[in-house]
Amino acid sequence: MSGKIRFAPSPTGFLHEGHLLSALYVWAAAKKWGLKIHLRIEDHDQSRMRPAYVEGIYEDLAWFGFHYDSESIQSKRWPLYEQAISKLEAQGLVYPCYCSRKQLEAENPKSETGEIVYQGKCLTRRETWFDRLTNREGRREIEPHNLRFIVPDKVIQWHDLRLGDFAENPKLQCGDFPIRDREGQWTYQFAVCVDDIDEGITHIVRGEDIRSSTARQIALREALGAKEPPIYLHHALISDSTGKKLSKRELAYSLRQEREAGSSPETLLGRVCFKAKLQESPTPLSLDQAISLIESRI
Numbered sequence: 001m002s003g004k005i006r007f008a009p010s011p012t013g014f015l016h017e018g019h020l021l022s023a024l025y026v027w028a029a030a031k032k033w034g035l036k037i038h039l040r041i042e043d044h045d046q047s048r049m050r051p052a053y054v055e056g057i058y059e060d061l062a063w064f065g066f067h068y069d070s071e072s073i074q075s076k077r078w079p080l081y082e083q084a085i086s087k088l089e090a091q092g093l094v095y096p097c098y099c100s101r102k103q104l105e106a107e108n109p110k111s112e113t114g115e116i117v118y119q120g121k122c123l124t125r126r127e128t129w130f131d132r133l134t135n136r137e138g139r140r141e142i143e144p145h146n147l148r149f150i151v152p153d154k155v156i157q158w159h160d161l162r163l164g165d166f167a168e169n170p171k172l173q174c175g176d177f178p179i180r181d182r183e184g185q186w187t188y189q190f191a192v193c194v195d196d197i198d199e200g201i202t203h204i205v206r207g208e209d210i211r212s213s214t215a216r217q218i219a220l221r222e223a224l225g226a227k228e229p230p231i232y233l234h235h236a237l238i239s240d241s242t243g244k245k246l247s248k249r250e251l252a253y254s255l256r257q258e259r260e261a262g263s264s265p266e267t268l269l270g271r272v273c274f275k276a277k278l279q280e281s282p283t284p285l286s287l288d289q290a291i292s293l294i295e296s297r298i
């Protein structure tokens with residue numbers, strides 16, 4: 001099989017064990033299926049990224065010995081996102097939302113996962129906005145708003161190689177969702193879809209905490225003209241001894257701090273595989289051993 005897979009960290013902090021496990025899954029999947037590996041730095045939110053974290057990603061990957069075939073950084077791809085949004089606007093699939101966080105909380109129901117399901121309040125204001133948009137420069141004078149994508153009200157069926165079949169309606173999961181936020185930053189959901197299509201990604205392997213984004217991403221991909229969805233695999237996350245997912249605070253100890261404290265790559269690789277229940281003890285592993293171990297479980 002030929003194709004391309006991506007490892008796509010956000011430079012909003014230094015990489016931690018959770019990222020290391022994800023990287024191992026991506027490299028293991030690439031080995032198993034003979035895929036090219038693409039490194040994408042997801043700095044779509046310029047207000048949260050820091051250059052030091054971008055450097056950190058390169059340093060950490062090199063220290064472990066992860067090699068990739070190509071790379072991109074989202075901040076250099078702004079024209080592509082503008083183009084994509086125009087494509088959605090041309091289909092009438094975008095509208096501005098002026099609701100504050102407080103209003104969103106108060107006026108919309110929540111899904112069983114606790115996510116706000118936007119009911120489309122601002123959809124009715126769309127016409128005025130499009131009139132004013134004829135002068136695109138005039139957009140700056142308009143009150144703060146995000147831009148939402150109109151999701152189709154339909155069940156989307158998709159398959160996960162580990163978790164099986166899903167049938168989900170994004171209209172009921174989240175409703176119309178933001179593709180650009182109030183500060184003018186592209187959202188994760190939007191940038192990731194534009195990039196996956198443009199970069200020819202055929203396989204998406206990522207943590208199961210992002211699984212619920214899949215149906216809405218498939219809907220957005222379709223609107224952007226993608227021919228078919230990629231192959232998905234959402235891997236299990238590192239959990240504590242009681243099986244609960246580790247909190248951000250528990251994962252706060254970065255790989256960089258471990259490195260500076262004198263840990264070897266082998267120690268960290270062995271430990272992360274142990275914590276992910278891929279081996280019985282925290283026996284140190286070389287990168288090849290860790291990748292092979294995961295490859296045999298995919």
Ligand SMILES: [Zn+2]
Pocket residue numbers: 096097098099120121122
């Ligand atoms: Zn609104």
